[in-house]
Amino acid sequence: MAGATAVGTKPLIRVEGLEKHFPAESHWFRRSDSFVHAVDGISFELARGESFGLVGESGCGKTTTGRLLVRLAEPTGGHVLFDDGEGASTDITTLRGDDLKAFRRKAQMIFQDPYESLNPRRTIFDTVAEPLKVQNACPPLERMERVSRMLEMVGLTPPATYLFRYPHELSGGQRQRVAIARALVIEPIFVVADEPTSMLDVSIRTGVMNLMESLAERLGISYLYITHDLAVARYMCSRIAVMYLGKIVEMGDTEAVLQNPQHPYTQALLSAVPIPDPTATRAPVRISGGVARPLDPPPRCRFYSRCPIADDFCRDNPHPPLEKKGAGQRVACYKA
């Protein structure tokens, strides 16, 4: 695999052919015949200290991918090689028991909805101290100090006024800051951020994004940043991958992909972004229909049914592989 990572450094995470199929129906004694192919054989690398964006519309499998990478879901197939820099990289898809618990110290997740991701019956201190407590990461008497320091870092100052309040006493932005503090308090090296700003007011979005960026620099964190908002992806990520129905259709440096999109789906996504200029015109890319449910998809290109440039070759051949095209990005399309 040709990675965009610097020569000589191993990537933090290497995903190889990751798959997640959900059974579409439940049977008592036999396996289901049809599956929803939420994530269907994707591969990418995430370099140390990099922010990698995963974009796509709802239902394309980006959140499932994120959940697979922190083992909140069990993959159906493929490997995720995690290299924490302390010896050989481990395949996290097979981790069990104590090894899994040790991995959870290094990989954390920030959830989309700050109103649902904090337990309403626990104080901010209890919530943020939880990872320290279950991982036994520091002596009990130091927890208060570490939590306070973390709250200060995420901009909830002075920490003393927040420690013993309940989530319902905080605003959405403050709650998301608490959620970030909880994810970062045990000093992970890899964080999956699942649309952390999509539920927030536009006015506080930038603040939270800036905070995440500065924390990444200070603490040496790599993000897998999941978003449907191309502007957010551009702001946060050095490289992005565009997903469609469980497949990566285009991947590369953010600027290359966004300035010079090669895949018809990426082009359509970009043409859907409004231009803040009432007189500006742009040739719309016509794609028809909506996202299908990836229920037992045929082997051909996933985008075939909506693609404006597809032809018989696309219909008769399997899903195209990712190939280098355009300004250095890799694209899964025969025609681009």
Added chain:
Amino acid sequence: MVIDTGPIPNAPSLWRVRLGLAGRSLKQNWSLFLRTRIGILGLVIIVFYMLLALAHPILMNTVWDERIYDPVIGFAFDETQQPAPPSLSHPLGTDPLGRDILSQLMFSARSEFLLGLLAAVVTVCIGTMVGATAAYFGGLIDMLLMRLADIMIMMPGISILIVLSALIEVGHLELALLIGILSGFGGTGVVLKSQALSVVVKPYIEAARTSGGGTLHIILVHVVPNLLPLSFLYMMFTVTSAIFSEAVLSFLGLLDVRMSWGLMIHTTESAGYLLQVGEYWWLIFPASLSITLLCSSFYLLGRSLDEVVNPRLRRT
């Protein structure tokens, strides 16, 4: 609401802060509770019977002569005929066996409370754990627990208790455990499971898992506390059904207890006074009214707690 919690507490004083927080939420809930009239009514009745129960041993040791006023083996030598109507020395009269009715009433109140509360605690402990486990694990465990619940709900409670009391000696303790198990594995467990289902899909459960929290940690720290308000509600309803079942069983003479409200009516019935309510009202009304009042008071308390923990029911 801005609360100045002052400087960051050091760890040893953490429990004091938690105590303060608990006190604050108790205060808030209390003021909400005060707004529900029916809850106050229920509480007043409960406190009244608690005072009766507490006063009995004190009266027995000071004012009342043990030979006359003992609820089980006493005899009213000062009355010429039994049952005697209410008088100054026997405010609620005596029963056909010459025992003081007020003393019986007060003596029984204590065991009714103990029975009701024990049954409720057993119910809630079992029900909460059953609900949380079934919802969290799902699959086979869920199916087994819910089919067990179906069996428990299907069982005709009173009839089962009748058969059991014929086979073994059932006292207050055994009855409380039985009711607790029947309701905990049955109806209460099912209701709490449906609540738990809405808790286990919350992202904070996933966050706890990402933090490395094990199954036990997640169930005890995240699921159960979010079930507790509903658990308390069902606790109140169990008290009602426990007191009622006890009254039925002891009226039928199937319980191995020294004295209870149901037994008082049983005595009246077996002596042949049950159908002469107008003439011998003091034999029936004190006991039956007590059963009705205490049952409904716990129900009223439950209803008002429902309003406290469930904002949608609150009138603004």
